[in-house]
Structure formats: structure tokens, C-alpha cells
Amino acid sequence: MPESRPLPSILAILAMAVAVPAHAETAQETGAQEEGAPAGVMQDASPQGAGAPAFKPVFDETWATIGIGAGLVPSYSGSDDYVAFPLPLIVGRVGGVGISPNGPGFNLDLLSQKPAMGPAKTSFSLGPSFRFRNDRANRIKDPVVELASELDTAIEVGLNGGVTFPGVFTRGDRLGVSTQLRWDILGAHEGMLIEPGVNYFTPLGRGAALQLGFNASFVDDDFADYYYTVTPADAAATGLPQFTADGGLNSLGTLAIFTLDLDDNLLNGGFNLYGVAGYSRLVGDAADTPFTSVRGSASQFIGGIGVGYTF
Numbered sequence: 001m002p003e004s005r006p007l008p009s010i011l012a013i014l015a016m017a018v019a020v021p022a023h024a025e026t027a028q029e030t031g032a033q034e035e036g037a038p039a040g041v042m043q044d045a046s047p048q049g050a051g052a053p054a055f056k057p058v059f060d061e062t063w064a065t066i067g068i069g070a071g072l073v074p075s076y077s078g079s080d081d082y083v084a085f086p087l088p089l090i091v092g093r094v095g096g097v098g099i100s101p102n103g104p105g106f107n108l109d110l111l112s113q114k115p116a117m118g119p120a121k122t123s124f125s126l127g128p129s130f131r132f133r134n135d136r137a138n139r140i141k142d143p144v145v146e147l148a149s150e151l152d153t154a155i156e157v158g159l160n161g162g163v164t165f166p167g168v169f170t171r172g173d174r175l176g177v178s179t180q181l182r183w184d185i186l187g188a189h190e191g192m193l194i195e196p197g198v199n200y201f202t203p204l205g206r207g208a209a210l211q212l213g214f215n216a217s218f219v220d221d222d223f224a225d226y227y228y229t230v231t232p233a234d235a236a237a238t239g240l241p242q243f244t245a246d247g248g249l250n251s252l253g254t255l256a257i258f259t260l261d262l263d264d265n266l267l268n269g270g271f272n273l274y275g276v277a278g279y280s281r282l283v284g285d286a287a288d289t290p291f292t293s294v295r296g297s298a299s300q301f302i303g304g305i306g307v308g309y310t311f
Contacts, residue, residue: 058269058310061114064092064099069306071276077227077300078282078292081141087306089274098125102180105131107160120166129160129180133188135227142295148234151226154189158182173202184223191223191247207264211257217250219286224250228289240294245285253280255302269310278302 069087074080091100098109108127133154140146162178176199183192197215204210228245235242255278262271280300281287287298 057267059093059267061096062092062094063269063310064090064094065272065308065310066090067274067306067308069274069304071302071304071306073302074296074300075139075141076136076145076291076296078286078289078296078298079140079142079145080295080297082301083139083141085304087304089306089308097127102129102160103131104133105129105156107180109160122166123164124162125164125178126159126161129156129158129182131156131182133184136291144238144240145291145295147237148240148291149231149237152188153186154184155186156182156193157185158193168200170202173200175200189223189226191226192220193223193250194218203266205264207261207266209259209266211259213255213257214253215255216252218248219250220247223247224285228285228291230290240290243285243289245289248284250284250286251280251282251300253278253300272308272310273305274308275305276303 067087067089069089071085071087072082073085075083089101090106093099093112093114096112096114098107098112100107100109107129109125110127111124113123133156136145136148136151137153158181160178160180162176164174164176166174168175178197178199180195180197181192182195184190195215195217197213199211199213201209201211224245224247228243230238230240230243232242234240255276258275259266260273262273266272278301280302282292282298282300286292292298
């Protein structure tokens, strides 16, 4: 379990190449059309024009995108110090099961469907969700916060489900609504999280796509107490005032993901570049704890760039 992933509970940071598979559904739809396909998606189903064999997008029964990059995140949730972290990526569909990143973890979609020819339809997703959380377990840059009790790594397991509506504003866009429900199974925070979110995807021509995400995070008392309470022992070690945290609304966040295919065609696989920029605002006791209000900041920023390969 790499210690170089000090991700806060911001947005599931690397839904990084989700814009690429979403574009695949548009590809299958427009691939079934003749030359009247909408501009900016795929003007010709064949890369060689009329009379050539039909172009087959890389996104079919089995495909994957793998990638690597680098970025900056707060050193712990509520910190105003930032640390570099590697940005590994894997997303795809194998054996009828969709795979997508979920921060330092992943989601599986057991309802994943191979994109069909013809108009896109409303689709549903449901499957297990996994996430590692090593907040304040290592790489704490603040010398005062580092004196507090070291926390353990948590593994959160639960369910992720949602619904996606195609063609909301344009023929190729998508609007998705989803919710995650996860519990710690390692006995670290021993708590529960609920994370609803809204995601909007739109292609920007043949070779680029933009994805915007908005989410909220709700936590229970066990989670809040573990990460935000300043115990008498912590107060004595750090000089911070004692604080008892309760659960509730934990954060609100937004994330933008831009994908650029290097041969100007997202549908044929190959290399692509992706960039991420996000902002999250801690609220409630997550913002009021001295770890945030005295030593850090409720405003949390993230950013990263990387290169991926789809096959």
C-alpha cells in the first residue's frame, strides 16, 4: 500500500479517464449513422471515408486505459501544506465489469453494458466500492500536527450506484448522478461515509473531452471523532486546544478533468494526456477542528497531469 497517496476526502480524485469511456458511447451511436453525424464527435464512421471498412472504436467488450502522472494534494485533510504524489490510473471494462478509479481505490460496475449502435439510452451502474485512506498516517508537513497521535490506514468498502442521462444539452454529452456508501473494515476510524455526486461530461471535438464533477461528503460520529477530535493527549503534545468532533456534512467539492488525445481521435485508443484541477471546502467540525482552523485551512486544492494509453 503506497504511502505516497495522502489524499484527503475531497472528490474521488481520479475518475481521471472516465471522460474517455463516456465518449465511447457517443462513438457507437455516431458510428451507426451515415455522413450526417454531428460535428465534433465523429464525422465519418470510417477513418478513410466512404467505401472504406467501418471504423470500430477501441471501446468494446474489453478495453482498458492505463496511465501515470503527478500532482499536488494537501498533506492531510485540512492542511494548508501540499505534497507531490504519483498519479497511477487504470480504468476499463473486463468480462462485462466496468472498472473506474475512486481516489486511492476503485469502483466496479456490475451493470456495465457494451455501447450499442443507435441512440444512447439512460444507463444505470451498481457495484462494490473500495478506497484506501491514510490521512495523517504519514507525510505530515506541519511540525505541530505531526506531534499528534499517528493515525492508522483505513480500508473502506461499500457500494456505488448511479444513473446516467445522455444528450442533456448536446447529442454527445452525459449527466450522471451517483452515491457511494462505505464503511471502514480495518478498524481505523470504524466509521461510515455517504458521498453523493453529480458528474457532467461533454466531448470537445474528436480529440478532447471535459468532465465536471460536484460532490458532497457526509460522515458519522466515529469518522469525525477519529480524524478531527483533539484529545487531551494530542493537546498536551501539540499545544492545540482540545476539541470534540461530531459527524455530519464534511465537505463540498468540485473537480474538472480534461482529456486530450494525441492523435486527435479519442475513439481509436492510443496515447492521451489528462489534467485535473479541483477545489473542496471542509465544513462543520472538519473545518472547526484546530487541525484545520489553527494549523491548516478549510479550503483544499488539488491538481495533476498525466499521460495514459488506451487499448
